[in-house]
Amino acid sequence: FFIDERPVSNREYKEFCDLTNRPLPTLWEGRYRGEWDSLPVTGVSWFDAQEFALWAGKRLPTLAEWERAARGTDGRPYPWGVNVSLVPELANIGRATQHVGRDDLLRDYLENVRPVDSLPEGRSPEGLYHVLGNVQEWTESAFARTSGTERSVEPFWRFMMGGAWNDNPATWTLGVRSTVRVDFRSHNLGFRCAKSVR
Numbered sequence: 001f002f003i004d005e006r007p008v009s010n011r012e013y014k015e016f017c018d019l020t021n022r023p024l025p026t027l028w029e030g031r032y033r034g035e036w037d038s039l040p041v042t043g044v045s046w047f048d049a050q051e052f053a054l055w056a057g058k059r060l061p062t063l064a065e066w067e068r069a070a071r072g073t074d075g076r077p078y079p080w081g082v083n084v085s086l087v088p089e090l091a092n093i094g095r096a097t098q099h100v101g102r103d104d105l106l107r108d109y110l111e112n113v114r115p116v117d118s119l120p121e122g123r124s125p126e127g128l129y130h131v132l133g134n135v136q137e138w139t140e141s142a143f144a145r146t147s148g149t150e151r152s153v154e155p156f157w158r159f160m161m162g163g164a165w166n167d168n169p170a171t172w173t174l175g176v177r178s179t180v181r182v183d184f185r186s187h188n189l190g191f192r193c194a195k196s197v198r
Contacts, residue, residue, distance in 0.1 A: 003061050003069045003194040006116040006129045007137060008052060011037035013044070016052050027106055027187050038115035040135045040190040046158050046182035049138045049191040061194035063141035063159045063177070070132075070161070070174045072125030077173035079124040079131055087169045090122030093133030094169035105187040112165040113188075128192075132174055133167070136160045138191040143179040156182050164188035 014032060017024050024030065027043030044052075046060075053059050061069070070079065080086055087093060095112045114134055124131050143157040157179045163172040166188060180189075 001061070001065050001194050001196055003065060003126070003128065004058075004192045005123075005127055007040040007135060007190045007192045008049075009037060009116050010039050010041050012056075013041035013052060016055055020051075020055060022048070022051065026185055027109060029106065036110075038117070039109075039113050040116050040130070042109060042113075042135055042187050042190045043185050044190070045185050046138050050140075053191075053193045056193060058193035058195045060138055060140040060191060063139045063161065065194055066131075066137065066139050066161045067174065069126045069128055070124045075175075076125070077175060079122055079128070079174070084169075086122075087132075090119060091133035091163075091169070092119060092130065092165050093163050093167050093172060095165045097166040108166075109187045114165075131162055132172070133163050133165060133169075135188050135190040136162045136164050136167075136178070136186075138189065154179075158182055160189060 013025065016022060024032065025041060025043035050060055076082060078084065078087065080090055092114045097108055097112070117129055119130065122132070123129055137160060139159045139161055141159045143154045143159060145152050145154055160178050160180060163176070
């Protein structure tokens, strides 16, 4: 498979919305500015991310694909290896969120997020930007619940990977997984695309 080096940017997502009449991300609140172009798009549901990927001739990565591209063949906990002391220097994670009200989400995002191609020293072994920090990312993979010997797929829940600027760096590595409903939107959740090799 191929996987994008960078998460999808606001500029790319705005072009998609302009050409398809898809609703703009909730975070923008109808007041998009050009200086946001290089920042990662957030505030989109799993359905929105999937539609963008299809429009671009791609798809969302599976959890296994995302993790392989982020952690390399050795399953490292951080994009650069095992050295936790490099987190403040190489990953946009652990930034305190100062704003908690709904009206403050955009300000929180703009004060803390970095451009999708920033911090090149913190790229993964495969060259991916921001797999640890900046924004979390949707995956294609559905959550499967296990109860005794029974296993059932939860079709309305998906894994998200990575970490966001406001996650705790002391407890976050590339192996941490979270699940949310497919209609969930957050100012710290974006996505990147993948493509199968044919």
